[in-house]
Amino acid sequence: MFEDSLPLAAFDAPQTFTAHAEVRIRIEPRRVKFSDARPAPAQDPNAWRYVRVGSKEDNHHHPLDVALGPVFNIRRGVTLDVCWENAIGSMPPMEPNHEATLEPPPINPIPMQYGAPVWKGMNPSVGVVTHLHGARVQGSSDGWPLHPASFPGNPYEFPSARPYRYTNDQRSCMLWFHDHAMDNTAVQVHAGLAGIYFIRDKADDEILSLIGGAGQEIPLVLQDRKFACGFEKLDYWAGVPTFPDDFDRPEYLGDTIFVNGRPSPFHEVERKIYRLRVLNGSHARTFALALIDPAPWNYLAAPEPSRVGYSDLITVIGNDGGLFPEPQRLGQTDHILLAPGERLDLLLDLTSIEARKDDMGAVVPTRSLRLVNLAVASAQAGDWPEAIFRTTEPLAGFPKPAGAGPNDPAPSVASSVLTFDAGAQRQLLASIAAIRVANAMEFCIDVTKTRAGALDEAQLSNILASAASEDGFEWREGALQAPQGAAIARNRFVVLMNDALGIGFNKDAQPGDPQWNPYALGPWRDTQIWELSPADPKDGRTAFAIPFSVDLNGSNPPAGSADATKNYFVARASWFDNYPPERLIDDAAAKGEKPGYAKLHAPAATPKAGTYERWYVANIGNAQPLLAGVVDDKGNVGVPDMHPYHMHLVNFVVTGRWRLQADTNSFAPTANQRKNEFDKLCRHDTVRVQSNELLELLVFFPPGYTGCYPFHCHVLEHEDMGMMSHFEVVP
Ligand SMILES: [Cu+2]
Incomplete structure (x- = not known):
C-alpha cells in the first residue's frame, strides 16, 4: 500500500468551460493503468472510457493513465452541449435478445457480454446511457435508462449517440457522470464509465482563494475494487461471491480502495490548507472516513503527546448540493x-503539523497522516457482508437473532466499525494494518517548508453564510427550509424493500407461490421500491400495514405521525415488479411491434415544477407483519441493508427521522442522532436510509425543468435488480 502516487494530472485532460461550448465524448474500449508498478496492457483494452474527441486523450496508440473520465470545470449558468457517442464496437448480426450469437468483447474478466443478461431475470446490455448525477437538467438530457446510445448494428434501431444539454443553472457543487444503462449500470460503471464534474461560482472562487488558490484543491474519487491477477485488470465477479446456499449476494464489494484510479495511493503535501472534494463512486461500500497518524510511537522525541486520531484537522464545508450554510x-x-453516490467537501488544515525528531535528535523531514475507512466488517470472513452499511450504534428496533432471550440486547454492530476506544489505539492501528480496505490513502507532509497561515474560520463562515440561502432553500433559525410562505404541495410515501432472505426471483411465479408478491401482484424481486397509497384499487392485492400515518393530500405542516398503524396499498411498484413491462421485446415481429423496450408504465409521482413536496421514505423488509419472521432458519437476520436513496434532478433536505422500535412495533421519532449527519445543513441528492428507518424529506422541484426522472437506490446492483422507479415533473 501507499506505493502509487495519487493521480491528479492524470485526470489527463481537464476540461474548463466559461462560455457555451459543444463537446463530443466518445465512449470506447481503452488500455489504462491501474497501478504505477504495472504498465497498461500492450494490446487488449482493459476498460471502457469516456474520451473527449480532439483532446490529447483521443489517441488510440497511447494508453491512458486512469480509467476515470476527464474532469469538467464549468461556470455556473454556462450551457454545455455534450454528445455522448457509443464507440465500443458493433454488435454482430443478431436477432433481438438472442444471446447465443454474441461473442464477449476482449476485456474479460470485466463481464461485458453484449447480449447476455448479467443478473437473473434482467435485460442484456444494448448500449450506454450517461447520467450527470446531481445535475438540474431537462428530462430529455438526464440519461433515461431506456434510451441508450446503442452499439452500431443493434437490432432495436437505437441511435449510437445521444446529444444532451447541461445548463449548469445551480449553485456550485461536485457532480459526477456515470453509466445508467437499464439493468447494466453496475458492470458498466465497473468497466470504467465514471468521471467528475464541477460547477464553479463566486462562493467557490472565494473558498479557493481563502486557502491559497485552485492548486490547493484535490478531487478524491473513492471506489472499492478487486484486482484480477497481474494488476492489469479488475475482476467484477470476484467481488460478488455466492453464499454456500447458492444465495447470490447482490452487491459488489472490492477488497482495495482505489483513489482516483490507484490502489491506496500516497500524495505529497505541505503544511498548508487543502480542499478535498470526495466522491464515493463505489457500487455498494459505505465508508466511515477518519484521519489518523499511522505511526505515533515511532519517534522517541515526539514534541507532543502521541495520539492516533487527527480528524479534527478536517472541517466539513459541503456535500452533494454544494456548500453548507456554516462550517x-x-x-x-x-x-x-x-455512502455510494454521496459527496463531501472538506478542508484539511495541515498548518499546525509539527516536525518530529528521531532518537538521534535529527528532524524527520516528512510526517504521514492516513485517510482511513473504519467500516471494515466485510473484510472479515464469515461476517454478514451488509454489516458494512451499519453504524456503531446498536440498531434500535432491529430484530434479535433466533434463540435470543428476552434480556439479550438487540444486536450491536460495533464490530463493523473500528473505534478509538480509550486504551485501544494500538489495537486500532493493528487492525487497520491488517485490513487492506481500511486504508484509503496517505498524505506525506513535507515539514521542512515554511508553513502557511491557519484557516481563517471567521472568513470561511462569512463566505458560507453569503451563499446559504439560494437555489430553493433558505437558511433560517439554524436549518435549511423552504422559503418563508412557500406551500408544501403534498406528501408522498415510498418504501424501499429487500428480499433479504433470498425468496428468489421466479418470473413464472403464480398467486400463492412463495415467490409471488401479494402486495404488488407480481413476482418478488430481490430489491424494489414502492409508492404507497391508502386507496384500495380493489384488484385483490394484499394491504401493507405500516405503523406510521401519512396524509398524502396534506400540506404544511408535515403530516407524518407515528401513532397509528395504517393499511396502505402499493399504488406503483418498481419498474420491474409488473414483469415484464420493460423487457426488450424479443418477439416483436410476431407481435407486429417495433423492437426495443416496451412502453413504460405511468410514473409513480407527477410533481409540478417549481413546487415543494414532502416525501416519506422508509427502509423496511418484506415480512408482514413487520418485525415478525425476519430471522431465517440459518440464523440470518433479515433486512440488514442500508439503501442510499437517490433522486434525479432535485435537492432535498432531511427534516425528520423515525426508527422502528421492536418492543412497541411503532416508529419513534429520533433527533439528528448520528454524529456528523448534519441534517439541517445538507442539501442532498442521495441520502443513507438505514434499515428500519423512516426519513422525512423536503424536496424542491426546480422551476422550468420537466420530464421523466428516475429515483432509486444507489447500490448499483440494487438499482439494476429493480430498486428503481420514476417520477414525471409536469409544468
Ligand atoms: Cu439498496
Whole structure:
C-alpha cells in the first residue's frame, strides 16, 4: 500500500468551460493503468472510457493513465452541449435478445457480454446511457435508462449517440457522470464509465482563494475494487461471491480502495490548507472516513503527546448540493459516513503539523497522516457482508437473532466499525494494518517548508453564510427550509424493500407461490421500491400495514405521525415488479411491434415544477407483519441493508427521522442522532436510509425543468435488480 502516487494530472485532460461550448465524448474500449508498478496492457483494452474527441486523450496508440473520465470545470449558468457517442464496437448480426450469437468483447474478466443478461431475470446490455448525477437538467438530457446510445448494428434501431444539454443553472457543487444503462449500470460503471464534474461560482472562487488558490484543491474519487491477477485488470465477479446456499449476494464489494484510479495511493503535501472534494463512486461500500497518524510511537522525541486520531484537522464545508450554510469541524476521533453516490467537501488544515525528531535528535523531514475507512466488517470472513452499511450504534428496533432471550440486547454492530476506544489505539492501528480496505490513502507532509497561515474560520463562515440561502432553500433559525410562505404541495410515501432472505426471483411465479408478491401482484424481486397509497384499487392485492400515518393530500405542516398503524396499498411498484413491462421485446415481429423496450408504465409521482413536496421514505423488509419472521432458519437476520436513496434532478433536505422500535412495533421519532449527519445543513441528492428507518424529506422541484426522472437506490446492483422507479415533473 501507499506505493502509487495519487493521480491528479492524470485526470489527463481537464476540461474548463466559461462560455457555451459543444463537446463530443466518445465512449470506447481503452488500455489504462491501474497501478504505477504495472504498465497498461500492450494490446487488449482493459476498460471502457469516456474520451473527449480532439483532446490529447483521443489517441488510440497511447494508453491512458486512469480509467476515470476527464474532469469538467464549468461556470455556473454556462450551457454545455455534450454528445455522448457509443464507440465500443458493433454488435454482430443478431436477432433481438438472442444471446447465443454474441461473442464477449476482449476485456474479460470485466463481464461485458453484449447480449447476455448479467443478473437473473434482467435485460442484456444494448448500449450506454450517461447520467450527470446531481445535475438540474431537462428530462430529455438526464440519461433515461431506456434510451441508450446503442452499439452500431443493434437490432432495436437505437441511435449510437445521444446529444444532451447541461445548463449548469445551480449553485456550485461536485457532480459526477456515470453509466445508467437499464439493468447494466453496475458492470458498466465497473468497466470504467465514471468521471467528475464541477460547477464553479463566486462562493467557490472565494473558498479557493481563502486557502491559497485552485492548486490547493484535490478531487478524491473513492471506489472499492478487486484486482484480477497481474494488476492489469479488475475482476467484477470476484467481488460478488455466492453464499454456500447458492444465495447470490447482490452487491459488489472490492477488497482495495482505489483513489482516483490507484490502489491506496500516497500524495505529497505541505503544511498548508487543502480542499478535498470526495466522491464515493463505489457500487455498494459505505465508508466511515477518519484521519489518523499511522505511526505515533515511532519517534522517541515526539514534541507532543502521541495520539492516533487527527480528524479534527478536517472541517466539513459541503456535500452533494454544494456548500453548507456554516462550517462543521470534526472531533479528533470522529469519522464521517459516505455512502455510494454521496459527496463531501472538506478542508484539511495541515498548518499546525509539527516536525518530529528521531532518537538521534535529527528532524524527520516528512510526517504521514492516513485517510482511513473504519467500516471494515466485510473484510472479515464469515461476517454478514451488509454489516458494512451499519453504524456503531446498536440498531434500535432491529430484530434479535433466533434463540435470543428476552434480556439479550438487540444486536450491536460495533464490530463493523473500528473505534478509538480509550486504551485501544494500538489495537486500532493493528487492525487497520491488517485490513487492506481500511486504508484509503496517505498524505506525506513535507515539514521542512515554511508553513502557511491557519484557516481563517471567521472568513470561511462569512463566505458560507453569503451563499446559504439560494437555489430553493433558505437558511433560517439554524436549518435549511423552504422559503418563508412557500406551500408544501403534498406528501408522498415510498418504501424501499429487500428480499433479504433470498425468496428468489421466479418470473413464472403464480398467486400463492412463495415467490409471488401479494402486495404488488407480481413476482418478488430481490430489491424494489414502492409508492404507497391508502386507496384500495380493489384488484385483490394484499394491504401493507405500516405503523406510521401519512396524509398524502396534506400540506404544511408535515403530516407524518407515528401513532397509528395504517393499511396502505402499493399504488406503483418498481419498474420491474409488473414483469415484464420493460423487457426488450424479443418477439416483436410476431407481435407486429417495433423492437426495443416496451412502453413504460405511468410514473409513480407527477410533481409540478417549481413546487415543494414532502416525501416519506422508509427502509423496511418484506415480512408482514413487520418485525415478525425476519430471522431465517440459518440464523440470518433479515433486512440488514442500508439503501442510499437517490433522486434525479432535485435537492432535498432531511427534516425528520423515525426508527422502528421492536418492543412497541411503532416508529419513534429520533433527533439528528448520528454524529456528523448534519441534517439541517445538507442539501442532498442521495441520502443513507438505514434499515428500519423512516426519513422525512423536503424536496424542491426546480422551476422550468420537466420530464421523466428516475429515483432509486444507489447500490448499483440494487438499482439494476429493480430498486428503481420514476417520477414525471409536469409544468
Ligand atoms: Cu439498496
